[in-house]
Amino acid sequence: MAMDSKNNRQITKNKNFAQAFGHAWDGFCLIFFRERNFRIHLLGMFIVIVVGLVLHVDARTWLWLLLACFLVLSAEIVNTLVEYLVDLTVGPHFDPVAKKVKDIAAGGVLFTAGMALVIGAIVLVPYVTALLPF
Numbered sequence: 576m577a578m579d580s581k582n583n584r585q586i587t588k589n590k591n592f593a594q595a596f597g598h599a600w601d602g603f604c605l606i607f608f609r610e611r612n613f614r615i616h617l618l619g620m621f622i623v624i625v626v627g628l629v630l631h632v633d634a635r636t637w638l639w640l641l642l643a644c645f646l647v648l649s650a651e652i653v654n655t656l657v658e659y660l661v662d663l664t665v666g667p668h669f670d671p672v673a674k675k676v677k678d679i680a681a682g683g684v685l686f687t688a689g690m691a692l693v694i695g696a697i698v699l700v701p702y703v704t705a706l707l708p709f
């Protein structure tokens with residue numbers, strides 16, 4: 576992790592690319608190590624890649640599979656962002672609007688994951704049926 580971004584209380588613009596990269600890397604580590612759902616979705620992407628390799632899918636199918644995975648991971652990142660923003664705004668108090676905002680962000684991930692499953696089924700079913708002996 577970038578030490579540069581850990582040891583100060585910087586609130587000004589980044590001085591250079593290395594500093595900007597360090598903060599971006601810190602953000603990725605936050606998502607990776609603190610968000611269990613993000614790691615579960617990364618595992619799902621790994622499984623999709625293994626399935627794609629085993630079935631020898633073509634380039635267009637790879638694009639659909641990877642796009643579906645990246646959409647789910649992106650939705651998870653937005654969900655995490657929303658959670659932090661709500662916590663920053665509301666603090667440790669129950670707020671009915673905060674609940675709606677967080678539930679909608681989580682619902683967005685659920686919806687995106689559902690669509691990713693549909694995309695995966697559409698592009699992979701022909702490869703699976705081609706393997707069947709009947």
Ligand SMILES: Nc1ncnc2c1ncn2[C@@H]1O[C@H](COP(=O)(O)OP(=O)(O)OP(=O)(O)O)[C@@H](O)[C@H]1O
Nearest residue numbers: 612658665666667668669670671673674677678681
């Ligand atoms: N300040 C709040 N006010 C009202 N409800 C809240 C608040 N914070 C969290 N909740 C409720 O708790 C749920 C889980 O909270 P939060 O999203 O912070 O946890 P999480 O375990 O990180 O969720 P996720 O599994 O979506 O990553 C929210 O979807 C919401 O319903």
